[in-house]
Amino acid sequence: MKLDSKIPEGPLAQKWDRHRFDLKLVNPANKRKFDIIVVGTGLAGASAAATMAELGYNVKAFCYQDSPRRAHSIAAQGGINAAKNYQNDGDSVYRLFYDTIKGGDFRAREANVYRLAQVSVNIIDQCVAQGVPFAREYGGLLANRSFGGAQVSRTFYARGQTGQQLLLGAYQALSRQIGAGKVKMFPRTEMLDLVLVNGHAKGIIVRDMVTGQVTSHAADAVVLATGGYGNVFYLSTNAKGCNVTATWRAYKKGAAFANPCYTQIHPTCIPVSGDHQSKLTLMSESLRNDGRVWAPKAKGDKRAPGEISESERDYFLERKYPSFGNLAPRDIASRAAKEACDEGRGVGPGGKGVYLDFADAIKRLTENGVRERYGNLFDMYEKITGENGYKTPMRIYPAVHYTMGGLWVDYHLMSTIPGCFVLGEANFSDHGANRLGASALMQGLADGYFVIPYTIANYLATSKQAKPKADQPEFQRALGDVAALTKRLLSINGKRTVNSFHKELGHIMWEKCGMARDEKGLQEALRQIPALREEFWKNVKVVGENGELNQNLEHAGRVADFLEFAELTCQDALHRRESCGGHFRTEFQTEEGEAKRDDENFSYVAAWEFAGSDKPPILNKEPLVYEEVHMSTRSYK
Amino acid sequence: MNLTLKVWRQKDKDSDGHLATYAAPDVSPDMSFLEMLDVVNEGLMTKGEEPIAFDSDCREGICGTCSMMINGVAHGGQKGTTVCQLHMRRFKDGDTIVIEPWRARAFPVLRDLVTDRSAFDRIIQAGGFVSINTGGTPDGNAIPVAKTDADKAMDAAACIGCGACVAACKNASAMLFVSAKVSQLATLPQGKPERVRRALSMVSQMDSEGFGACTVTGSCEAVCPKEISLDFIAQLNREYGKAILKNPVQSKAGEGA
Amino acid sequence: MTNLLRNLFCSSLGKKYLMAGTGAALFVFVIGHLAGNLQIFLGPEAINRYGNLLQTNVELLWPVRLILLAIIIVHIWSAISLTRENRAARPVSYTDWKPTAASYASRTMFMSGVIVAFFIVYHLLHYTVMVQSINFTGKNFDAHPEFFDKEGRHDVYHMMIVGFSNPVVALFYVIAVGLLCLHLSHGVSAMFQSLGWKKRPYGACLDRAAVWGSVAIWLGYSSIPLAILFKVIS
């Protein structure tokens, strides 16, 4: 497989502008003749579908929820970055670019990241014009806050519901096009396969989740914006339905999967309360501005927090990282908490938690002062745990939050399958090995509003492929494959529920391929996962039939894909013999316990290629060349 | 604790449904309501029975997917809380809990507790947007917006489209939902140019979907997980009143582009 | 113009305006009528003069009557039309439904309205058309000389005294006016909401004012049959 990143020539700052000029256009009258499929209606998918429909293409959009408005982007709380420099605090496109590259631990592609920083400013204008109610100052201008990994205030927000408001903006733009008949929307419809004709992506196979009907849809190009795969860990901050199915099945049709092992763990989530736990809830990182993180010094200390005296507490972040203290970056804070728990010093059910204590803040600011800043978070904490965070310290634990890896794409956001474009969290671009807060929303919208409309035109204008038809043999074959898979799932009729497999897989992944990884654990996981997969296909029990609304069957299909995908993730984690960003190999750390990159040997994107069900995947490398920035070591001491 | 559930089971849109009784033993107070149902479902599936179908996705109170009536109250009666965020510590050992789907002509039941709320989408498609294309928009700070207006628009925009307002309303009226969107956009300068057309077409779509009218009973506001205020219904009434006085031609629903 | 009418008469919100507008007019009538009726406490002269004033101004009386009739027809028509739509909006009802925050009055607007409508019909037959068979006193309010005062005016005072001396009739009035006031206790504040004039800062005051106002109206109206029944006036 040849990885051609198609990075345009010229100086970094001019690449995108020049390239836009070089790209081929489709004239307005011809746009009407092109059909485009967009899978996913999150920030990336909805913005892409709406924009392409505005331009005149015929768009079909798909999502598994009952409405495009419910895509998981809705859950993002904190905000969206943009290099507007409205605060006059020294921000610039270049600084946002640099922060993102550095935050990604020098494992992202320069040209893509620069373009992201450039278009970030247009995103804000676009969203304001759509009626997104961003927070404002009294003077009527837009307000900003600061966010992790940056020294400037460039984050735009709408209360704690930024993702919701941006998504609703995109959803409304999409709705306008649905109303105008330019987009045909298929909610409650799940993509189960990608169809290639003549090597180009020309359609998809979907299942209507209400009737069970499996149908094929043909188009001139396919855009996947299906979000992240965090649910391979079973417990994550992702929505229950988030899955890898769409991208995984594209992988099996020839799209390379890049850097699957880069997963982000968020330090301030509400801990697991028991075996029934179905998902984890994130609490804004801002809590660490005033809360102090600690664990008891003694192992197995089961006393109530109030009974543990000051000298018996270990404020481990303050101890280990005196200058950043409780504000150490996500990955570092997460790992430190895990270490404390692994040493047997964790608190709460199962010893999986550390305290986030506001006692000092309350002394300093009074309870009301704290309430003013974080009242809604304390309320949420109380709703979920039944505990009052003002009276007893909160308990927190890290949880899987975001996946930097995804389908490999070139500068055009096209995967290694011509005509198959990948946007948003589903692709691997832009964030390298670690994503900074408030930049996923930015990336999704950049991809959808401002990149794909240009680059897809170039493909359509130059690819010269015949118009596909949904009854072509390629589609028939794919339909048959999907039907056979469903039938197989339903016919096993074993003893274990789908969920029990998902949980077990998640457990293996979290233990062996989670916050800290090592060779031994990964190898163990690589033995356990295939065994679990084998058991799944022998012993899973899927109830009901295909021809009905069958949530158990949906789940089974997703878990089947996770069981394959998990293996690739572990392989990727095993092969990357360095630590970087969200990938921490315990063998590769500095004496102080910090991540140790190996730029000499691993400064590349690992793009895995499917070689057949019974063959190991092929590793392709896209070298990362840094022309602008100088690679340095992250330090937060 | 041990609970008894009476759950609405219905095979599909066209079948008749009934309340079925299930035991939910060993429920932990730390479970969310949906996790309790997950556990009941695991039990059913192990026995080879079909699980209770219910909608959920984010499970953190923001996507608006989860939806069920618990003992006659939409989302179960904790103020400002969706059912995915409702926890079992609010119930006591021995309780019997009746669980039903949203019921409204405009929200047909698809299966068990799952309903079709696409009527809401069609109302937004009829006019719940600002008609601008991507690109060519003025700078975000070009038009200042008073903070009070921005805050009020945000209050309205917080709606998650869950449909609890419809479910709780004695008339199955969608006024709270529709008013939230109309008010958000009518309050911001960006939405003002289209306010007449928007109010007319969204209301007309709301009517044709078969929702009832508002008789100001206020249940919607009481169950709304985002505590959307009845003031917005008043604002919609005002908007619509102005719109019918100003409106020269009847706008048709869906006249989007 | 046709659009305006179509929007008013065919949309749910338009019908609500009609309902609120006509409700407001009816409310004004209810207040005015109460003020007129309370003159009974001033003695026969006052109320008979008032009655006569109304009766003899035919040029005014009939237009007002027709307008009132039109208003009540529109009110009732929109009530029936909306109520039917509202019931159709939930074809399958809940086995268990709690009214969460919805007051009793708000949930029973149609029933209280319908009963009030029947009351009004009865009341018109009783005191305006003066159909003998329904006043249960065996007397003809219209023809019997007893019901004309010495100036030859219709003796409204005496008619009411006789009319309400029957405890069943008096009680029926008290109950019916009670239902009307139940209707108004919700209707008056709802009217502001439907016309878009209700807002958070004074909304709660409005609700309270509507309730207490309605109680006052009920006390006002009821005082007449009760005073007669208990022979406070005779």
Ligand SMILES: Cc1cc2nc3c(=O)[nH]c(=O)nc-3n(C[C@H](O)[C@H](O)[C@H](O)COP(=O)(O)OP(=O)(O)OC[C@H]3O[C@@H](n4cnc5c(N)ncnc54)[C@H](O)[C@@H]3O)c2cc1C
């Ligand atoms: C709790 C939380 C908080 C966050 N906070 C922030 C923040 O403050 N700032 C920030 O920048 N980022 C934040 N993020 C990250 C950010 O929200 C996401 O990365 C981003 O929204 C992803 O957008 P997307 O469009 O790529 O995918 P999604 O929004 O996940 O959309 C995926 C879409 O694909 C569809 N889909 C998936 N699979 C299929 C299938 N098989 N068939 C059909 N359709 C399918 C879904 O229906 C959905 O429409 C947060 C994430 C989480 C979980």
Ligand code: HEM
């Ligand atoms: C003198 C008689 C009446 C008066 C003063 C009156 C007054 C009102 C008022 C002020 C409202 C509030 C309008 C709104 O919601 O915006 C109202 C509503 C209503 N009225 Fe009447 N009404 C009277 C008679 C009737 C009759 C006879 C009926 C029935 C047939 C009726 C049925 C209704 C209904 C169903 C409502 C709607 C309830 C609501 O919107 O909350 N009313 N009325």
Ligand code: HEM
């Ligand atoms: C205790 C209560 C009431 C008393 C004592 C009372 C008394 C009367 C009397 C005496 C008349 C006849 C006037 C005349 O012909 O000279 C009358 C007329 C009328 N009343 Fe009442 N009334 C009462 C309550 C109501 C209520 C609650 C309503 C309606 C909501 C109402 C509506 C009318 C109407 C519509 C007329 C006819 C007016 C006309 O001549 O056109 N009344 N009332």
Ligand code: SF4
């Ligand atoms: S108004 Fe409230 S109850 Fe209604 S859909 Fe919106 S969030 Fe749900």
Ligand code: F3S
């Ligand atoms: S409950 Fe229904 S009646 Fe109106 S105030 Fe809410 S829509």
Ligand code: FES
């Ligand atoms: S599942 Fe998203 S709001 Fe409840």
